[in-house]
Amino acid sequence: MTFPLSHRLLIAVTLTLTVLTGALQAKSFRYVIIDPGHGGHDRGGHHGLVYEKHLALDTALRLEHYLKSKGIRTKMTRRSDVFISLPGRASYGNRYSKSIFVSVHYNSTWKRDTLGLETYYYSSKSKKLATHVQSSMMRKLRTPNRGVKHAKFYVIRHSKHPSILVECGFVTNRRERSRMKKAWFRQSIAEGIGEGILNYKRSW
Numbered sequence: 001m002t003f004p005l006s007h008r009l010l011i012a013v014t015l016t017l018t019v020l021t022g023a024l025q026a027k028s029f030r031y032v033i034i035d036p037g038h039g040g041h042d043r044g045g046h047h048g049l050v051y052e053k054h055l056a057l058d059t060a061l062r063l064e065h066y067l068k069s070k071g072i073r074t075k076m077t078r079r080s081d082v083f084i085s086l087p088g089r090a091s092y093g094n095r096y097s098k099s100i101f102v103s104v105h106y107n108s109t110w111k112r113d114t115l116g117l118e119t120y121y122y123s124s125k126s127k128k129l130a131t132h133v134q135s136s137m138m139r140k141l142r143t144p145n146r147g148v149k150h151a152k153f154y155v156i157r158h159s160k161h162p163s164i165l166v167e168c169g170f171v172t173n174r175r176e177r178s179r180m181k182k183a184w185f186r187q188s189i190a191e192g193i194g195e196g197i198l199n200y201k202r203s204w
Contacts, residue, residue, distance in 0.1 A: 029100050029162075032067055032074045032197060033093040035155060036060035037105040037165075040083025045108025045171040052106040052171055053081065055180055059168060060104045062190035070198060075099075090158035100129060100200075101163035102193065103155050106180065107170045115173040116144030117189075120151040120165040130164045132203065133196030140192035141185070143169065143176065166193060 036057040038044035044052025057078070064074045075096060077089045084092075093101045107118075117137050121130040130148045138145050146167075156163040168189045169176045179185045 029098050029201070030073060031096045031099040032072055033077065033096060033099050033101045033161070034060045034064055034074055035077040035089050035093065035101065035103040037103060038083075039078050039081055042083050045106055047108075047171050047177055050171055050177055050181060052108070055106045055168070055171070055186065056104045057081065059186045059190050062187055063102070063104065063193050066190055066194040067197065070194070072197070086154040087158070089155050093155075093163070094158075094160045099161045100197070101156065101159045101161050102133075102197070103153070103163070103165040104193070105165060105167050107167040108172045109170060110172070112172060112174070115170045115176040116146040117141070117169060118146035118149055118167045120149050120153060120156065120167070122150065122152060122156040122159075122163065126156065126162045126164055128203070129162045129197070129200045132200040133164060133166060133193050136194075136196035136199060137166075137168075137189060137192030140188040140195075 036059070038053035038056060042053065044056065046052060057080075060076065061079070064076060067074050075092075077092050078084050089103075093099065117134070119130045119134040119137075121127050127148065134145070134148045151165070153165050156165050169180050171177055171180070
């Protein structure tokens with residue numbers, strides 16, 4: 001089917017405006033919503049007394065401090081060891097227009113030799129953010145690069161904003177667990193995520 005010239009022009013203008021609007025929203029985000037995974041009775045991945053919920057909160061607070069030092073405004077879904085439901089986390093993030101959503105987690109698996117960092121996204125508008133964050137983390141740490149991956153995790157699937165979920169290493173790997181217990185490792189992760197966010201903002 002061949003559309004009239006006027007119709008084709010209208011379609012082209014509409015598509016262009018859609019792309020530009022998405023770019024403008026990403027460039028002009030006002031807040032970074034930081035979501036430390038798990039909390040309260042939900043320990044997340046764990047080995048012995050090393051709990052994901054504690055690691056995620058510490059890393060998230062370091063990320064908040066880093067971003068604020070760069071002039072970026074932030075909001076936290078939790079600041080202490082409390083449980084917040086997945087709908088509650090997504091709903092909190094969606095309250096703030098012109099934002100991006102970053103969920104911080106640590107990984108676990110029955111395969112004890114698995115280690116490395118990975119970043120997940122759900123919508124195509126979030127892939128660029130995920131790519132910048134993954135690249136920046138890998139520049140900070142020597143560990144396997146598990147890449148940028150598509151997934152349907154609740155908090156990123158129900159976010160209205162560009163959103164990612166970062167897995168900052170495997171609690172179930174002895175070598176990686178030993179490193180993540182140290183402050184320098186969590187600080188490096190936080191700075192890597194933060195630098196990735198800044199690079200994403202500059203890229204538009």
